[in-house]
Amino acid sequence: MKLSNIVNNIDCKMIGKDVEISSITFDSKKVDENTLFVSLKGDGEIGLALKNGARAIVSKSEVIGVTNVIVKDERLALSKICANFYGYKNNKISVIGVVGTNGKTSTCVMLAGMLKASGKSVATICTGKVTIGNEVIETDMTTPDPTELFEYIGKMISKKIKYCVMEVSAHAIYYKKTDAIDFSYLIFTNCTQDHLDFFETFENYKKVKMSYFTCHADKYVVNSDDETGVEILQNGKALTYGLNNPADVFAINVKHYSDKITFVLNMFDS
Numbered sequence: 001m002k003l004s005n006i007v008n009n010i011d012c013k014m015i016g017k018d019v020e021i022s023s024i025t026f027d028s029k030k031v032d033e034n035t036l037f038v039s040l041k042g043d044g045e046i047g048l049a050l051k052n053g054a055r056a057i058v059s060k061s062e063v064i065g066v067t068n069v070i071v072k073d074e075r076l077a078l079s080k081i082c083a084n085f086y087g088y089k090n091n092k093i094s095v096i097g098v099v100g101t102n103g104k105t106s107t108c109v110m111l112a113g114m115l116k117a118s119g120k121s122v123a124t125i126c127t128g129k130v131t132i133g134n135e136v137i138e139t140d141m142t143t144p145d146p147t148e149l150f151e152y153i154g155k156m157i158s159k160k161i162k163y164c165v166m167e168v169s170a171h172a173i174y175y176k177k178t179d180a181i182d183f184s185y186l187i188f189t190n191c192t193q194d195h196l197d198f199f200e201t202f203e204n205y206k207k208v209k210m211s212y213f214t215c216h217a218d219k220y221v222v223n224s225d226d227e228t229g230v231e232i233l234q235n236g237k238a239l240t241y242g243l244n245n246p247a248d249v250f251a252i253n254v255k256h257y258s259d260k261i262t263f264v265l266n267m268f269d270s
Helices: 043-051 074-085 104-117 146-158 170-174 202-211 227-234
Strands: 012-015 023-025 035-038 056-059 067-071 094-099 122-126 129-132 135-138 163-167 183-188 217-223 239-242 249-256 261-267
Touching (some): 035 074, 067 074, 104 163, 202 227, 217 227
Parallel strands (some): 035 056, 094 163, 094 183, 122 163, 183 217, 239 249
Antiparallel strands (some): 122 129, 249 261
């Protein structure tokens, strides 16, 4: 694919020839002669990428002697570049994201099951596993890096799958891995203390999760029983669910058994 097509609709400045690109990476060890290298770590990595034969470089500052795409935000650019390269368009597949400390995988699996039961074609991206039709791909992240993430979504589109249900981790939000995705729905489960080794404080961790519920989806679904969920709801409208606080969708007559839970589901108080 021509570089000009890969960086289409991205805020950037391209210097040099419009070269042909066959792969994208931010790992200098994976560079070959037709690779577009996205610099996330600075000049040292750029030098290694050039030594390994990178065809073009995406960076914040100008790189002499090679086709160069200058951007303000490399991580945002990486997400959008990979989306373009692998053919992601929001009118080809509906992506539903699940954000929260706990319950992301369960929510994805149950939602995918309901979509399948209604006759929809659906793929999932969950912790440690991506499922596309009958193909199961083992992964080592909750949310894959953009170079892998959009390759999976591109494969879903090629298989004419209409829905992708995926986990969106706090790290993925922080690193803008999914910023090129126009989510059909974003679901918020809860926010409890986690990953403080990375985010340092609960407030930082919470702000990252909350930041995604502003302009990244057409519709939002939020747990009104969670304190952070209540804060999210103060910033805009969303479909709410819960057991204790007022909600659009809630359960009554909840009964727990050894192998199941039964309840009466009330929707919009009807």
